[in-house]
Amino acid sequence: MTDWKAVGLGGLLNVVLTIVLTIAIFPLFFLGPILGGFLTAYMSRGDEKEGAVDGALSGIVGGLIIGILFIAGFGVLTAVFGLIFSELGLAGTITMIVGVFFTILAIIVGAVLGAIGGVLGYMVAQNEDQVIKN
Numbered sequence: 001m002t003d004w005k006a007v008g009l010g011g012l013l014n015v016v017l018t019i020v021l022t023i024a025i026f027p028l029f030f031l032g033p034i035l036g037g038f039l040t041a042y043m044s045r046g047d048e049k050e051g052a053v054d055g056a057l058s059g060i061v062g063g064l065i066i067g068i069l070f071i072a073g074f075g076v077l078t079a080v081f082g083l084i085f086s087e088l089g090l091a092g093t094i095t096m097i098v099g100v101f102f103t104i105l106a107i108i109v110g111a112v113l114g115a116i117g118g119v120l121g122y123m124v125a126q127n128e129d130q131v132i133k134n
Contacts, residue, residue: 001046001050002044002050002053002054002057003040003043003044003046003054005043006039006040006041006043006044006054006058007040007054007057007058007061008058008061009039009040009043010036010037010038010039010040010043010054010055010058010061010062010114011036011040011057011058011059011060011061011062011065012036012062012065013032013035013036013039013058013062014032014033014035014036014037014058014059014061014062014063014066014110014114015032015036015062015065015066015069016032017031017032017035017036018032018033018062018066018110019032019066019069030109030113032062033058033059033062033063033109033110033112033113033114033117034113034114034116034117034120035117036055036058036059036062036110036114036117037054037055037056037058037059037113037114037115037116037117037118037120037121038055038117038118038120038121038124039058039117039121040054040055040057040058040114040117040118040121041054041055041117041118041119041120041121041122041125042121042122042124042125045125045129046122047122048119048122048123050122051118051119051121051122051125052115052118052119052122053115053118054118055114055115055116055117055118055119055121056111056112056114056115056118057111057114058110058114058117058118059107059109059110059111059112059113059114059115059117060107060110060111060114062106062110062114063103063106063107063108063109063110063111064103064106064107066103066106066110067099067100067102067103067104067106067107068103070099070102070103070106071095071096071099071100071102071103
């Protein structure tokens with residue numbers, strides 16, 4: 001059963017780490033979705049399949065939030081272009097197309113990397129449970 005609190009926390013961790021690592025050290029941006037999926041699966045303590053699904057869900061939530069922030073940020077740029085060129089039509093259309101493309105890409109990448117992190121989180125949780133039992 002999906003633990004939506006864990007998915008929400010994993011998605012927020014995904015967003016924060018992805019944005020911070022993209023700004024600070026760009027090649028490490030992929031750690032955000034992986035760690036978000038890891039946290040989600042670790043907190044939910046399901047089986048391996050549930051860990052992958054929960055991790056993917058946290059990646060999707062994080063990708064949606066990142067996409068919305070991206071579109072909102074480009075909305076400011078579109079307004080500036082509109083003031084400069086006095087036509088918002090073409091600049092706004094191109095910005096929205098790029099924003100939607102980026103959002104879809106962020107969702108796909110976030111879901112795949114989140115699922116990988118979810119499987120890793122499940123494996124760590126299972127090993128921890130076995131150590132505690134022994």
